[in-house]
Amino acid sequence: MAVDMAEGVTVTRADVERAAERIGGHARRTPVLEAEPGVLFKLEFLQHAGSFKARGAFNRVLAAREAGEAPAGGVIAASGGNHGLAVAHVARSLGVRAEIFVPEVTGEVKVAGLRALGAEVTQTGAVYSDAYAASRARAALTGALEVHAYDHPDVVAGQGTVGAELLEQAGGVDTILVAVGGGGLIAGVTAAVADKAAVVAVEPERIPTLERALAAGRPVDVEVGGVAADALGATRVGGLAFELVRRAGVGSLLVTDDAIVAARAELWRAHRIAVEPAGAAAYAALLSGVYRPRPGERVAVVLCGANTDPATLA
Amino acid sequence: MAVDMAEGVTVTRADVERAAERIGGHARRTPVLEAEPGVLFKLEFLQHAGSFKARGAFNRVLAAREAGEAPAGGVIAASGGNHGLAVAHVARSLGVRAEIFVPEVTGEVKVAGLRALGAEVTQTGAVYSDAYAASRARAALTGALEVHAYDHPDVVAGQGTVGAELLEQAGGVDTILVAVGGGGLIAGVTAAVADKAAVVAVEPERIPTLERALAAGRPVDVEVGGVAADALGATRVGGLAFELVRRAGVGSLLVTDDAIVAARAELWRAHRIAVEPAGAAAYAALLSGVYRPRPGERVAVVLCGANTDPATLA
Numbered sequence: 305m306a307v308d309m310a311e312g313v314t315v316t317r318a319d320v321e322r323a324a325e326r327i328g329g330h331a332r333r334t335p336v337l338e339a340e341p342g343v344l345f346k347l348e349f350l351q352h353a354g355s356f357k358a359r360g361a362f363n364r365v366l367a368a369r370e371a372g373e374a375p376a377g378g379v380i381a382a383s384g385g386n387h388g389l390a391v392a393h394v395a396r397s398l399g400v401r402a403e404i405f406v407p408e409v410t411g412e413v414k415v416a417g418l419r420a421l422g423a424e425v426t427q428t429g430a431v432y433s434d435a436y437a438a439s440r441a442r443a444a445l446t447g448a449l450e451v452h453a454y455d456h457p458d459v460v461a462g463q464g465t466v467g468a469e470l471l472e473q474a475g476g477v478d479t480i481l482v483a484v485g486g487g488g489l490i491a492g493v494t495a496a497v498a499d500k501a502a503v504v505a506v507e508p509e510r511i512p513t514l515e516r517a518l519a520a521g522r523p524v525d526v527e528v529g530g531v532a533a534d535a536l537g538a539t540r541v542g543g544l545a546f547e548l549v550r551r552a553g554v555g556s557l558l559v560t561d562d563a564i565v566a567a568r569a570e571l572w573r574a575h576r577i578a579v580e581p582a583g584a585a586a587y588a589a590l591l592s593g594v595y596r597p598r599p600g601e602r603v604a605v606v607l608c609g610a611n612t613d614p615a616t617l618a
Numbered sequence: 619m620a621v622d623m624a625e626g627v628t629v630t631r632a633d634v635e636r637a638a639e640r641i642g643g644h645a646r647r648t649p650v651l652e653a654e655p656g657v658l659f660k661l662e663f664l665q666h667a668g669s670f671k672a673r674g675a676f677n678r679v680l681a682a683r684e685a686g687e688a689p690a691g692g693v694i695a696a697s698g699g700n701h702g703l704a705v706a707h708v709a710r711s712l713g714v715r716a717e718i719f720v721p722e723v724t725g726e727v728k729v730a731g732l733r734a735l736g737a738e739v740t741q742t743g744a745v746y747s748d749a750y751a752a753s754r755a756r757a758a759l760t761g762a763l764e765v766h767a768y769d770h771p772d773v774v775a776g777q778g779t780v781g782a783e784l785l786e787q788a789g790g791v792d793t794i795l796v797a798v799g800g801g802g803l804i805a806g807v808t809a810a811v812a813d814k815a816a817v818v819a820v821e822p823e824r825i826p827t828l829e830r831a832l833a834a835g836r837p838v839d840v841e842v843g844g845v846a847a848d849a850l851g852a853t854r855v856g857g858l859a860f861e862l863v864r865r866a867g868v869g870s871l872l873v874t875d876d877a878i879v880a881a882r883a884e885l886w887r888a889h890r891i892a893v894e895p896a897g898a899a900a901y902a903a904l905l906s907g908v909y910r911p912r913p914g915e916r917v918a919v920v921l922c923g924a925n926t927d928p929a930t931l932a
Contacts, residue, residue, distance in 0.1 A: 335649030337664055347661075350651055354890045576668045576924035578892040610890035614928035 314548060315457050320464035320496040326370070327362040327462060330397065334466075336473045336604070339575060342597065343590070344477060344604040346470050349579050352397075353421075355535070355609035356466055356489055357390035357453075363462030364451045365394055377446035378402055382436040384410030384418075386535055386609050387453040392421035394451075403448060405439035407431050433539075454488030455542030464492025467503075470604055477501050477604045481595060483585040484514045484556065485536035487545025489608060494552045501604075505549065506589040508532045509558040513541040514549065518556060522546070530561045535582035535609055559585060563592040571607070572617045580612035628862060629771050634778035634810040640684070641676040641776060644711065648780075650787045650918070653889060656911065657904070658791060658918040660784050663893050666711075667735075669849075669923035670780055670803055671704035671767075677776030678765050679708055691760035692716055696750040698724030698732075700849055700923055701767040706735035708765075717762060719753035721745050747853075768802030769856030778806025781817075784918055791815050791918045795909060797899040798828045798870065799850035801859025803922060808866045815918075819863065820903040822846045823872040827855040828863065832870060836860070844875045849896035849923055873899060877906040885921070886931045894926035 332352055337345045352358040365379055378401025381391040388404045395402030402423040406415065408430060418425050426442075429435045443450045452459055466489065467480065480497065482490045484505045494503045505514050510530030517523045523546050528537040568584035570591060571577040587605045589595040597603050646666055651659045666672040679693055692715025695705040702718045709716030716737040720729065722744060732739050740756075743749045757764045766773055780803065781794065794811065796804045798819045808817050819828050824844030831837045837854040878895050881902035885891040901919045903909040911917050 329655075333652060335651050335661065337649050337661075338647060341643075347649065347651075349890050572928065576663050576892065578890065578928055613932055614886065614892055615932040618927055618929040 313457055313544060315460045315464065315491065315495040315544070317495060317498050319457065319461040320468050320492065323363040323458070323461040324465045324468055326366045327359055327465060330362045330366070331359045331465070333469060336470065342600070342602050344474055344602065345577070346466065346604055346606045347577070348466055348606055348608050349583050349610035353386070353389040353393040354611040355386040355390060356463055357386045358393055359465050360459035360462035360488055360492070361387070361390045361394040361451050364456060364458040365398060365400070365449065367458045368449050373449065375400055375449035377448035379451050380405070380439050380443045380446070380448035381451045381453065382406070382432065382439040383453055384414045386611055388418055388423070389421065389611065391451050392418050392423035396422045403439070403442065405435040405442070407435040454486030454538070455544050457544065460488050460491045460495070460544055462492065463489045464496035466606060467493035467496035471497060471500055474602070474604055476602060478601045479504060479597065480604045480606065481506055481586040481589055482606050483507070483536060483582055483608055484541065485511070485582070486538035487514060487541040487549065489606070490554065491542070491545035491548040493606070494548050494554055503552065503554050504589070504595060505554055505556040506586045507556055507558055508536060508564060508585060509560055511536050512556070512558055513538055514546070515556040515558060517541045517546050518550060531564055532581040532585055535580060535611075536585065557589050557594050559588040559592060559594055563588040563594070567591045569617070577607065578612065578614050578617055579607050579610045583607050583609040627771055627858060629774045629778065629805065629809040629858070631809060631812050633771065633775040634782050634806065637677040637772070637775040638779045638782055640680045641673055641779060644676045644680070645673045645779070647783060650784065656914070656916050658788055658916065659891070660780065660918055660920045661891075662780055662920055662922050663897050663924035667700070667703040667707040668925040669700040669704060670777055671700045672707055673779050674773035674776035674802055674806070675701070675704045675708040675765050678770060678772040679712060679714070679763060681772045682763050687763065689714055689763035691762035693765050694719070694753050694757045694760070694762035695765045695767065696720070696746065696753040697767055698728045700925055702732055702737070703735065703925065705765050706732050706737035710736045717753070717756065719749040719756070721749040768800030768852070769858050771858065774802050774805045774809065774858055776806065777803045778810035780920060781807035781810035784920075785811060785814055788916070788918055790916060792915045793818060793911065794918045794920065795820055795900040795903055796920050797821070797850060797896055797922055798855065799825070799896070800852035801828060801855040801863065803920070804868065805856070805859035805862040807920070808862050808868055817866065817868050818903070818909060819868055819870040820900045821870055821872055822850060822878060822899060823874055825850050826870070826872055827852055828860070829870040829872060831855045831860050832864065845878055846895040846899055849894060849925070850899065871903050871908050873902040873906060873908055877902040877908070881905045883931070891921065892926065892928050892931055893921050893924045897921050897923040
């Protein structure tokens, strides 16, 4: 699956509803704060393992169990970041083994964090794609269930529960701002809300995976850099996400690194919310004026992750 | 009012309901997170100015306006901490002057924070009680509206909206754990929930204002120290709070500084919630086992403040 997604595979609102039933009682229902009149924050950084990623990982593993694909070799993923932490949490919570592959560049703090969640960590290869290739080879050997970071329908449907929940909680919302890396979250949210709200993608200008893909008519590689690269640093948007958001007419807005840093500082100053740069990217579009709501428009901002060193907020 | 509270003055559920109407649209409605099955967090640190104190200050000033006591000289308060920040925020938000008196020991960061909110800051006296006395003398001169940090019925009724909101949001809760300093919050919550939930006071063992008062049958001075002293460091519980909680049969549990530090660390580790020590004190009772819920009991913990240096969480 994952990288060689079959033509025509997609995710529907019904898939998201099934995911919500499946992961209820496993993932947290994260609350919504009306930060100021008409501006809602979905506090998804309060999710298990500090980001929305636990939703997709729970749905992937639970759906496989339902389908009788008992993961004898446990679960396996490549990521030293939010996805790895989420898969490790999900595995521990469901009582299965987790193997996480990370590249050599991954810092000791992150490796220790994964081990603290009970995961077996293999550090191999110079960059993420090497670790990913190694994880695939290992999975072929052990039969472990691969949990892709974004480009799998069960992962996308799980992330979509963020959007479904938000609509239930918000009592009417016109627009949802969502940060994009590999595109799993925006794909899921787009599927979940259908025509009930507009979805707007926000990307760091130094990682414009979706913008470039929309311009090219297909996912293309981009250079990755800047303050949010540790969490939004996919080199290209997933094929599943690309098709979903293109068909829905979702547009992409770019924000500067300075705007992300300012939004993160403002979330702490004015709201006592501590998030990572990627978690502040969607808010940066609103705060910097790159996204300007109409009078009376109700805008929801997904604050999607907080796996950060709080000392960097001071 | 304040220190020389008239005999028989109290706060009722109706007072809290009026406060909720009055401050709606001014104070934030803070969300509730079901952190684990049966354990709810009231995320009150997301309130304006970083603590619940804005509720009481809004209610005090707005109630005075309703009563025709237009504060010609603006508002005045003594506090270099959460209460001072809240009064400064409320004054700016309502377009009135704020004078805040702080003792000489108050650090430059807090003074700068108050000034950033537009307050005039007067630094005078060695300790809080000196600054408080100076604020009272100044108020007598200028006619400014005094906003006491806890021992005033409008302040208590405003803080009580935390409890009323929680009952609306939680869909049934058996017990509410509340940290105590001067007692404004627990008094308000006690009045708000009446017999709909049990209220339990949690105090740092190094500042047992309520426990000593309950033992003595009246508010008495205690020594103040420990990690939460900057926010829970009243030398005695307010008379209004004492009467309210005594009549309601609210008991006090003591937690160690170590338990508070551990609870604060766990809130960050497992929930990505960054609070100050006082904001973690109530959770410390649950996490350390000082408070043990019955099987099936639903416990809400008020996380009441986050005016802290996030670097101390790392």
